[in-house]
Amino acid sequence: MKFHTRKWVKPEDLNPNGTLFGGRLLQWIDEEVALYSIIQLEIPKTVTKFMSEIDFISSAKQGDIIEIGIEVLKFGNSSITLNCKVRNKLTHKDIINIDKIVMVSLDDNGNPRPHGKTKVEFVKDRLDNQ
Structure with missing residues (x-):
């Protein structure tokens, strides 16, 4: 799993329990x-x-740095199915797991739109093909 984004937990991100x-x-x-x-x-x-x-x-507290990891499980006709894990950047302790997230591409009328993709592509590969 690749971890793409980091977030710093700030006071405005906390619940009444301080997490x-x-x-x-x-x-x-x-x-x-x-x-x-x-x-x-x-x-x-x-x-x-x-x-x-x-x-x-588990939870995170103010000052923690968390990272969000995403993994592609499969490509559908108009969808992509992902797995997501969030963990503490420094301790690598898992905070949350979501086994399956389905994202769907839409046309201008809000209907599912085929995307034609079958595998993960990286921006550097797209640039090399231009």
Whole structure:
């Protein structure tokens, strides 16, 4: 699994217990998987269709640095299915796991749009082919 993004847990990210608010973490995850999917599929209108059970394993506190990891499980006709893990950057202790996130590309009418992708592509490979 590749960890793409790091976040610094700040006071505004905390819940009343003084730990990272789960809603904030889910916001970060949703944004990261959306950006990742849009870049992979090269279709800006790509949205979250499904998230499987969310397993909060541990928490983070103010000052912690967390990182979000994403792994592609499969490509569908108009979708990409991902796995996501968030961990503490310094201790590598898992914070949350989401086994399955499905992102779907849409056309201008909001209907699923085929993307034609079958494997993970890296920007450097796309640039080399131009």
